[in-house]
Structure formats: structure tokens, C-alpha cells
Amino acid sequence: MDPAKLQMFENRLQKVYKHVSKIARRQNITCYRVYDDDIPEFPFSIEIYEDHIYVAEYQRRHGMEEDAHEAWLDQCLQKITEVLQFPPEAIFVKQRMRKEDRQGQYQRVAQEKNEFIVNEAGLKFKVNLSDYLDTGLFLDHRITRAMVRDEAAGKKVLNLFCYTGSFSVYAASVGAEVTSVDLSKTYLAWAEENMAINNIDPQKHHFIHADVLQYLDTLKLNTFDLVILDPPTFSNSKRMKEHLDIQRDHVDILNRVLLATKKGGVIYFSNNYRRFVLDEAQIEASAIKDITNQTMPFDFQQKMIRKCYRITR
Template identity: 65%
Template sequence: MSDKFTMFENRLMKVEKHLRKTARRQGITCFRLYDRDLPEFPLIIELYEDKVYVAEYQSDHKLDDDAYDAWLEESQQVIAKVLNVPRGDLYLRTRQRKQNRQSQYEKLDFSKEELIVQEDGLKFKVNLSDYLDSGLFLDHRITRHMVREEAKDKKVLNLFCYTGSFSVYAAAGGAASVTSIDLSKTYLAWAEENMRLNGLLDPDKHQYIHADVLQHLDELKTNTYDLVVLDPPTFSNSKRMKDFLDIQRDHVELVNKVLMTMKKDGVLYFSNNLRRFELDEPAIHASSIKNITAQTVPFDFQGKLLRHCFRIIK
């Protein structure tokens, strides 16, 4: 084994020992293990109970095809060895650094390697083979718990809901109703399935709306919701969206439109993944804005999380 792979193996052994210990103490079975720690190995490695998900970020590795294939194969061998898992339990995805919202919806594979995992006493379906993301964003683990703690008897709105993990937490917290909106029928069906897995599928209380959020906001009633989750893409030029979304440029209009749908003193959790994002606080029509990014960073994302999170009260 070359020096660089020995270095990779040593790094992986070190973080695995440390993070698994913390995860065990907190009762967490799905967590991020490695996040491009070494520039020679631009990988993200996540554990989903006994399965391993590896996402490779494209980089200028300057390797020809044969050398690249050999690098990728040896990297997987090291990961399987350190984590003591069969190669069949390791799932590899290759992705580019910049993705638009549409690319998340495009299938990469049709092997449909799905499993049910647990988080905070709740069940979620994840797919480690077919899409760019597993279906459960691990970095929002703490934020989801916050929503659950606040949801009792509240009317909840989950915008850009993806696979509905926030919706499940809200419903589990005793929300009076949960409305989940997304542009993807695939993800809305997934959100319903997650609700069903937890015995929370109640059509009289919870609904799923297939719509362009930017357009549908104008159709929602004002002064309706007590608790809203807004986690939009950084950029989106999906053909199915009427407008092009740039979260830095458009966040004031978007957040203020969301606030219009909320009751006085309602709570909005707003997050995004733009590294250099700056919230234009004076332009937001809110009574209180608190940056809660630091307190929503899980142990496995310390020092590596690029997203922002705000708790905004109307």
C-alpha cells in the first residue's frame, strides 16, 4: 500500500474510533464519518447502520482512466477494511460539486437498494444506490429534533420538503396538521411512505402538495401556519420551475412571502447551503431573527458544515 493510502487508512481509523464512540453514547446509528479530510481523497463517507454510503466529489485528480479506476478501487478496499464491512454493503456514488435541484431527482441507478433506518426513535427509508442523496440529510438531525419539540398542536408547513423527514418529526411531535410541498412527485411519495412507516399517515390531518414552491406561496392563505420549515436549494434552474432561484438574491422575497402565510409569533426555521450566504436582516419582516447555525451542528459535522440556519419569529 502506498504512503497516501496508508495515510487515508490511518485517518479513517482515527475518526471512526472517535465518532462511533460519540454516536453510540448519543444512540445515533446514522452519521457522517469522513468529509474530504484529506485532499487526495475527496470523499464523503456516511454510515447508515450497517451499510456504508460513499459519495465522491469530482476533482482535478490528474489521473488517467486506468490510474483513477485503481485509485477508486483501492480507496473502497481501505474503507471496507477499516469499517469491517463486506464490499456488498458499501455503496458508491459519484457526483459533481455543483448540482441543480433537478439533478437530485434524476435516477443514477435502478438497483433500488433501500433500507429502513432509525433516528430519534423514528423510522426513515433511505436509498443508497439510486439517487445523488440518500433521502435523509444527516446534518439537520438537531434541527429536526427542535421542530419535533415545538410542533404540538401547531399547524406546520414544510416547504421544499424533499423526503419529508421534518414532516415526520412534526407529526410525531403532535402537530395539528402538516402540509408538505415539493416539486417532485417521487419525493412526495417518499415523504408519505416515511409517515406511514411511523404510523403517522393521516389524510385528515396531513397533506402533500405537488407544486413549485415559489409559485404556490402566492396561493397559500395568510396568517395560517404556526411553524414553518424552509430549506430551499441554493440555486435551481429546474425546467419544472417557472422561476430561476438564486437563494442569495431571492431570500428576502422568499422569506417575507413565507412569513405572510404565518400567524403572529409563528416560528420559521430557514436554512440554506450557500457557503457565503448573508441574511439581509433589515429587509425581513420579522419580530426576531436568531442565527442558530452553531447550535444545530451535529457532532459529526463539527468544523465542516457549510450550511446556515436561522430561527425567525414573525
């Protein structure tokens, strides 16, 4: 590797880490992003989960033979552990272009059950840095989760595409009655576990294994006070009756959810499609507010990775 380029990566990582780690300490945040594809030659996302580093290598045509890529990656990982001052065994790596079975100094995605509990805003969440496409906790929604908790007390809450239920835990922690819906039994079980480790009785809440697009047809009118809707951009899962394209389908989905929302009720709607355009004129809401900027945490300021809206029936 060109030493000058590696030095450039080191300098950038040091600068960003010094800045964001200081803010994280001040805000008592222990899980945060420190680097996100800042330099094209080093296409990583780097996140800290308390005592661990999570590195995802973005897909690209790097033009290297496998052995050369391995050597390049090991140099990068060594530099990451040096700058962040973590031991090599604390780093976990997701590589999107290569077979994921390499054993070595750094623990790879093929290692199973690298699970532990992290803390966020007085709540606990299980993360897994090895076995799934994502870790179990989307750090960019830290502020949005706090917004939900601020207005969920005593309300009926619906969390669609709930993933591992972090929004559900935030809402339940202040006494909301929460219905969590997802197509994955694995993630629903994870959501129940997240409830339990926060001393919240999962039996007092509802976990629905369903295709959300079909589940919407079963909802009764005027049922929920607060809805979280954070769908994938696209989905063509074989288990889904219909394919999902959030740009094409968002008006229909939102209007169906609005029917199930009480008058004055709120939907927090988010998605990761970078070119997404909300068709406000077709959405049957009394108010729509783009809250993308105010929900973007300090460690995601450089890159607008998703849109977020607060929609009132």
C-alpha cells in the same frame, strides 16, 4: 498509488471513526458521517447508515486515466471497508465524474432500489443509497429536526421544499397537522411513505405537488404556527416558472412566508450556500437568531456546510 498517502488516509479515517463512532453509540445514533474531504487527495464523503456505508466521491480534476482511477478507487474502498470493518457488499458508491454503470465488487449507483429503513430518534425513514443524488435523509439536520419536534405539538406546520418529508414526520409524530410541498412527485410519495412506516396516517396531512415560489402566492395570511424552509441554493428546473437563487431571493421568499405565519410563529430557515449572507434589515420579522452552530451535529463539526436561522414573526 503512493503507499504513504494511502497510509495517511487510513490513519485519518481510523482516528475520526474511533471518535465519532464512540459519540454515536453514546447518543444511540445509527446514521452519521465519518469523513468529509479531510485530505485533499481523498475527496470523499463517507457516511454510515446502520449496516451500510455510503461513499460519495467529490468532483475534481484528478488527472488519472479511467483504468488508473478505477484501480485507485478500489484501493480506497478496500481500505474504507477494512477500517470501518464492514463487508465489501455493504458499501455503496456515488461517483460524480464518471459513467455510473460499472459492475464489480462494490455496488455502484446504477444498482436500483437499494432501499432500506433506518432509525433516528425513535422514528423510521426510508433511505436509498443508489438511485438518487442524495440518500433521502440529510444527516446534518438531525438536531434541527429535534427542535421542530420539540415545538410542533398540536400546531399547523408548513414544510416547503420538503424533499422526503423527514421534518414533516418529526412534526406529525407529536400531533402537528403538516402541509408538505415539493416540485417532485417522487419525493412527495417518499414523504407519504415515511409517514406510513411511522404509523402516521398520511390522509390526515397535506402533500402538495407545486413549484414552491408559485405556491407562496396561494397562501392565506396568518395560517401556520411553524414553517420549515430548506431551499436549494440554485434551481433552474424546467418545471419552475422562475429560477431560484437563494442569496438573491431569500428576502422576498421569507417575507412572503412570514405573511402566512401567525404572529409569534416560527420559521426554521436553512440553506447550503457557503457564502450566504442574511439580509436581516429587509426581513419583516420580530426576531432572527442564527442557530447554525447549535444545530450542527458532532459528525459535522469540522466543516460548516450550511446556515440555519430561527425567525420569529
